[in-house]
Amino acid sequence: MYSIDPTLRALRVYIATLAVLFAVLVHSAGAGAAEIAPLINALAQGNFDDREKAIENLAATGDAGVAPVLEALDGGNLYLRKTDGSVWIVRKEGDSLTLVDPRSGAAAGAAGADEIEKIKVNNRLRRAIDAALGSLTLLSGDVATRLNAAQAVFKSRDPTKIAAIEKAIAAEPDAGVKIAMEQARAAALLTSDASDDIKLASITIITARGDREALELLQSLADRSTGPVQTAALAGAHSIASELAAWDAAQNVWYGLSLGSVLLLAAIGLAITFGVMGVINMAHGEMVMLGAYTTYAVQNAIRAAAPAIFDYSLLIALPSAFLVAGAIGMLIERGIIRWLYGRPLETLLATWGLSLILQQTVRSLFGPSNREVDAPGWMSGAFDVGHLTITYNRLWIIVFALLVFALLTIVLRKTSFGLHMRAVTQNRAMAGAMGIRTPWINALTFGLGSGIAGIAGVALSQIDNVSPNLGQGYIIDSFMVVVFGGVGNLWGTLVGATALGIVNKLLEPYAGAVLGKIIVLVLIILFIQKRPRGLFALKGRSVEA
């Protein structure tokens, strides 16, 4: 036996006391942390059953701060440090691993790959994590997060969430999120074994939601229930279905309007060169293409020189595209078309040749691949009207097409240039005799039509690929619009473009995109048999000219 030095024993007692004191101090300083820390560490212990229990315990704390831990676990970034059994989030940067404190998010130095071990999850744990995150985020401080959580519960229809969501509803300050949460609760109640009365009330709430998910939920409910619940579910599903059908039709009409506005933009310049002047310009599509490439060039220049005004790049591109396409149009008129007046078939061939040259020029200058044209902030995004989703760029293009149309009508009707233009197209010789410089008017008219095609290109660059083939896709459609609407009449072009757009989109759900397009082409061909001069035919002497 050996005796212990009394001083040494005293020191030991002292140290032990200090340690206890220290532990007590630490504990009281981070009360929440100490409650949760063992729960987090439990994630690494035991088998999958134990870990599932640990996840549920974490979720039960209702502390939004554990969400990152669960997310890390789900993403495979949560590790166990073998030396002390503590759990850390690990950030990987290249080969180095950084330990991050799961509670505070503070970095706590590097770790070697052999010191730590990944905490494994299986699909059952992932489901538990999702559920836990769902109920945790219901109480998050962020409105969007809470809304998403409510939608997630609605989709999962998990009856175990009822308690959590009721707690969330009681605490919810935002009216919109509250409605979403109530719908989520109703969905969860419908899958639970609640009484019929509660279910009937829930069906009312779900029916009020009125979207596709609600429809699906009610249909599946009707399949597996009986009695008054089934009747109510069927009635609710029916009312949602008929409402949705109406919204679908409205959505198609909206798409049709959008397509119509694109057709209008592409065709309205053609309505001037072909409709008013009688010149078949097969290079019209290439004018649109040039407008789109001008937009690309302008955006590049702005990005390089003055990035601050990038949001206004389209406003700068509009006049630029008008000038570029208009100037090229006037060159074409002076160089080629004026020699071919009265020979429409030859004009067609020459301008076709020109379109090939323009395409190849652009291909040689900018390359054959698609160019990126960015949308300014005010043109991106979307908003909902009922069950319609309306994107800003489509809306702006409709507004823009109507503006261009209105502007052009005013130019043709109210300005002296418009007057001269109409005079020349109605009777060239007499217009010349009255002192109008007809060659000049021809060039300006063709330039106007081409310039408008150019600004159509600015708009189309927002919704279509900017490639050398951009124009080709529109040329046949544009001719169809002008021929259908009636030559020499801008209103015909407006009505023709809108009608073709809407008919096309209404046919699409039944016939498919390609077949729908073929049907529209055949319909136009048949229509032209009936009214060879289009919807709004010119009457009187100018018809045969």
Add this chain to the structure above:
Amino acid sequence: MIAASLLAGSERRAWPFLAIILTLGIAIPLLHLVLPPTSPLYVSSYIVALIGKYLCYALLALAVDLVWGYCGILSLGHGAFFALGGYAMGMYLMRQIGSRGVYGNAELPDFMVFLNWQELPWYWYGFDRFWFAALMVVVVPGTLAFLVGWFAFRSRVTGVYLSIITQAVTFALMLAFFRNDMGFGGNNGMTDFKDILGFNVQAGGTRAALFFASAAMLALGFLVAHAVVNSRLGKVLVAVRDAESRARFLGYRVENYKLFVFVLSACMAGIAGALYVPQVGIINPSEFAPANSIEVVIWVAVGGRGTLIGPAIGAVLVNFAKSYLTGAIPEAWLFALGGLFIAVTLFLPRGIVGTIAALPLRRRVIAKPIEPGAAATARAAE
């Protein structure tokens, strides 16, 4: 009077032209088959297929010229008739593959097996027999031309309206044939042909025979066109071209004349397509592309519309330039083609043959081909 002198002009050159075509049709296959590959005069199978392709194009150009040069109908959709004839032949060739396809299905072509089709669609029946396919090569394009023409000519759709409608027709067909569920092979079309009438399509003898058939059909097409334009009917056609309303007021049923020549032309285009497919070994929906049809028009314009030998010469010249340029300087081809469209319409409206025929030194009686400007003035004056 214009027409008479014009026809006289083409008649003069008719026999030498026929002789050249037939000599070519016999000589090139012989040079390919008889001479050893080492001989300097040997014609490789590539060249045989290439010139055979040109001959098919020449027949197509002749068909377009018949409607455009002689009747004033600028069809921008003749590629559709060509492609339909080609598809009819392609369907026959697909059926001949039998069980030698990738999936070894004796009844269904590969693409149908691939798409899980259980049985042959009804419109494929009969295409395992050559006579039926050969009939369809003429009947299908002819029927389409009859339908389009019947609707268009009766309601007096003329000029550029007609051109745009024909273009829309071929565009619609292109979209339709791109669809897989049409049952014509969709995107990829038909290819991997094995044999025709029991002979291997790749074999030298078959190639030579196909070449001869192309030359013979071109000669036959030329003779038919020659007979048509030199008949009373042909004179009415020219009258319709130059002054449609006047011809109508004189009591001619203009739409019937137009319909006849349009259908005839479509049948010729269909035959050209049917001969084209076994020689190039593939047919796919891009043959329907509107751009192809317009290209045919420029062959006719270059050679000289309103002459019978011009289109053939134009087709060969332009396609030779295309083969050369797309190989040597690929970017230059579209510039050249585009420039050709502009230059020919501006500076050479009568085409090569028409311009040569109009040279004043050749004869005392000047063969005066069509004057496009004059025709337009006549039309405008009505």
